[in-house]
Amino acid sequence: MSPTSPGRPVSPVSPAATEAANQAAVLATTDLEALSGDSAARLPRLLEAMVTIGTGPELHSTFDRIVETAARVADCRYAALGVLAEHRDGLQDFVTCGMTDEQIARISRFPDGKHGLLAVVLGQEEPLRLHDLNADPRACGFPPGHPPMRSFLGLPVRVGGEVFGNLYLTEKRGGGDFTDNDVLLIKILATQAGIAIGNARLHEAARQRERWIDGSAALTTSLLAGDVDNALAVVAEEARWLADSAAGIVLLPTSGENGHGEGGGGGGLEIVAVSADDARGLIGTVVPPGSAVLEQLRGGEPVYIDDAATDPRMVTHVSQRFGPSMMLPLTSGGRVIGTLALPRERGGEPFTEVEKTLAAQFAAQAALALVLADAQRDRERLAVYEDRDRIARDLHDLVIQRLFATGLMLQSTQRRAREPLPGTGSEPGSEPGSEPGSEPGSGSGSAPEPLPGPEPEVSEGIGRAVDELDATIAEIRTAIYALQQQPDEAVAGPRTRVLRETGLAAVPLGFRPSVTFVGPVDVRLPEAATKELVAALREALSNAFRHARASRIEVTVDVTAALPDGSDGVLLTVADDGVGVGAPDAGRRSGMRNLARRAENLGGTASWGPGIGPGGAGTTVVWGAPL
Structure with missing residues (x-):
């Protein structure tokens, strides 16, 4: 078991260092003949343990197996492995065996290897064996909640000739001290542990490099x-x-x-x-x-x-x-x-x-x-600008000219409707052949039926149609100017940037979203909030174009709003009459998550609900951030 976070991969060892560790294991086994009968009986357990230690590639799992195996081989109650920090100024990790979860939870802190007996073991090459660690003047005591311990054995674990950490064993079962045979068996185990740790470090470093390489590739692909x-x-x-x-x-x-x-x-x-x-x-x-x-x-x-x-x-x-x-x-x-x-x-x-x-x-x-x-975005923008130029030319050369000609025709028709009927010299509605001012029907002979003149409502209707055409021409000219304007030509205030985004969206949408501003937008919106609001607007308009199939979009920017917590804030509302978020469209839901993340970056929120279509069809996105 380990009370600390998973161990981090450190610099891998070289194949030459691993070979050196294998040679050390061979040398260590030459002393097996000196083992007592009791210790020799533990050899099968030791050999099994040596195989077990190296069975897995995970570094921290290897640490766990080492301490558990050491406790079994030395026949003690507690074992621990202290892993040196990279700069060798203390312990980076401390893995234990023998303590319960409740005991671990009661311990306020684990040793850092800078004080007491653990620091002593880190500073010497040979094993340290004590009858009672509490009686040693170099000991600094236990933290509150730590279980009592007496007998002690500590020795280094080397990886490729370099000290990687130390094994600590306490509380020999039966109340005795650790023997010379215990020391020899644990030294052999430590040698095998060093080899296993070296292999696990290589595996961990390779996995980590692979993860970073995959992450870099995923980033490039996404962008x-x-x-x-x-x-x-x-x-x-x-x-x-x-x-x-x-x-x-x-x-x-x-x-x-x-x-x-x-x-x-x-x-x-x-x-x-x-x-x-x-x-x-x-x-x-x-x-x-x-x-x-x-x-x-x-x-x-x-x-x-x-x-x-x-x-x-x-x-x-x-x-x-x-x-x-x-x-x-x-x-x-x-x-x-x-x-x-x-x-x-x-x-x-x-x-x-x-x-x-x-x-x-x-x-x-x-x-x-x-x-x-x-660069890719610049190319896409260039394509959009070229398309906007074409649309502007078409609007100017074709649509406006036709509307203007139609307006002239209607104006001519309106003037002609107010003139006397041809060939009579009289006002519309008078009888032909009668003198001006004479009574109808007073002329000689039988008078023909009077010709009907246009009704006043007809003339007024023509006038209204001409006015509508003039207004339409003015709106189209405004759209042409907006299409021909480059983004850096406008003052980069919040209002201008919002209008610029809706103008850019008009090309793929096929219509221009309506925009309403509430309050002094350019005065109250700070730059940081403006950036996120414009990005959120761009995301919402993009979602509407790609997923909503909307025919109408209404945008509102309100800097006089109050957020749900009562604080002053800005609310961006984008409502459409499309298909809504409820449609099985993972892309749009991903866009909604992006909107929520942008709001959370400023301490705000984002939500969505029914739209402005018939029966609540479509989606209304509400994005808010504090001011």
Whole structure:
């Protein structure tokens, strides 16, 4: 059993080191002739144990088998294996055998190998055997809840000639001391344990490398398959899972630098994407210019931190939440385009050298994937702009001209309807042949029947039709201007960016969503919330286009709303009359999860319900974040 977290893979041993360990095992067995009859009787158990130790490739399972086997071979009640930390300044892991779960739960802390008898064993080559460990002046006592122990045997476990850790055995059954034969048997077992640990380390390191390689490939596939809008979030989430960290964080240069981290070098780094169980307060945090870590990252060098909460180089409030951390530059073509931060919880295990190397390789691959994804997005945008230009030309050259000609025809018809009937010189409705001002029918001869004139309602209807055509032409001209406008030509305020997104969506949708703003949007919306809101709007419109088959979409941005907890917030509502979320469409549900994650990054929420179609058909997405 193990009271600690699973052991982490460390640097694998070489085949030459494994061969050396095998030779040591052969040498150790030459002393078997000196065993007493009782110890010789334990040889079958020892040989069986040596086979058992190496039966599995999992590193921590190997640790468990070693301590259980050592307790059986030495005939003692308790056994433990202390695993040296990578920098050899204490114990990284402590695996025990013999204690119950209740006893383990009562112990406040397990030894770190820096004090007492465990530190003594770590500092010497030969086994340490004691009749009563409590009487030794080097002992520092037991923590509260620890079971009593007297007899003691400790000896090193070597992997490839290097001390990997130590075996500790206590409480020899029968109340006696550990014998010379016990020491010899455990030394043989320790030799075999070193070989098994070396093999398990190789297996664990290979599995870890395979996991990182698969993760890098999955990231690249995801980004190039079209998940470009969520590229940074995908990088953060994938890296967090691979590094077993508390969070995955992507930072990009602020406005003091250009988009590739070049420029004058006067800007900081802003957190733009987070994957964490609790991401509140992280999005929008800025590492200020002049920070020591910033200079190192800008130079393309990774930063490794033992404890972010206490490191003086970490100057943001975010660092107080984390412990061991890696900050890796996202570099492509000699340019630093951002930073990938992977922090663990406070008190968490430090990153090993293997993990640092694999994470740095992942960061390089992620940077390349981001650059390729940006290039792909640029190509797609170029195709959209070309299509928009074509649509604008068609609208101007064909639709507007035809509408304008139709309007002229209606205006001409309206004027003609108000003129006297041809050939009479009289007003419409008067009798032909009569003098102006004379009574109808006073002329000589029989008067023909009067010709009917147009009704006033007809003229008014024609006028209304002309007005509608004028309004339609004005709206089409506005749409043409919007289609011809490049994104960087407009002021990048929240209102403009929302209108830009709905304008871009009009091309694939076939219609322009209606947009309503409530409150001073440009004044109240901060930049961090604007970025996430625009991204959420883009996701919602994309879902409607790809999955909803909607014919009408209504967008509302309300900065005067109150969130469910009563705090001030912004609400984005996107309602359509499509098929709804209830349809068997995994793609749309995935999009809804993306919306919820964006809201949670800011401490907000996202939900969806019935739409605006007949009988509640369609979907209404409500996305909220605090202000």
